Amino acid sequence: MERYQIRFFYDWGCGWPFWSGNDAATVKFPEYCIDPKKLGLSEKTCERIDALGVWHDTALNWNYPPDPSPWRQEECDRFNAAVDDLVETIRAELGEEYELLDQQSRFQEDPDLDRYLADPQNFRR
Numbered sequence: 001m002e003r004y005q006i007r008f009f010y011d012w013g014c015g016w017p018f019w020s021g022n023d024a025a026t027v028k029f030p031e032y033c034i035d036p037k038k039l040g041l042s043e044k045t046c047e048r049i050d051a052l053g054v055w056h057d058t059a060l061n062w063n064y065p066p067d068p069s070p071w072r073q074e075e076c077d078r079f080n081a082a083v084d085d086l087v088e089t090i091r092a093e094l095g096e097e098y099e100l101l102d103q104q105s106r107f108q109e110d111p112d113l114d115r116y117l118a119d120p121q122n123f124r125r
Helices: 021-028 043-057 073-094 114-120
Strands: 004-008 018-020 098-102
Touching: 004 073, 018 114, 021 114, 043 073
Parallel strands: 004 098
Antiparallel strands: 004 018
């Protein structure tokens, strides 16, 4: 039997990080973005998924997305570690029937952040 491939990554403004990764998963989960409860994940894990999605969205400069993220490296590192831990938990809860593909980008502080913060109105890359 083919395993269900589930792609894991947060997209801006979409709280759930699950997307079908193969035909078997698309047939079982025809929706665009998969509700974690439909994957049979625990309530505690679903709460962590939601919280991480909210946190993820604070990494984007919503005033003008091409400008630097407001996150310093320390926050990037905390977020990246939380993603790693969550992925391990999800894999353990999903079991052998699923293959979780970790496609979440890991964040790094934008090298232009200080320049941006000094003069956001006139900032240009």
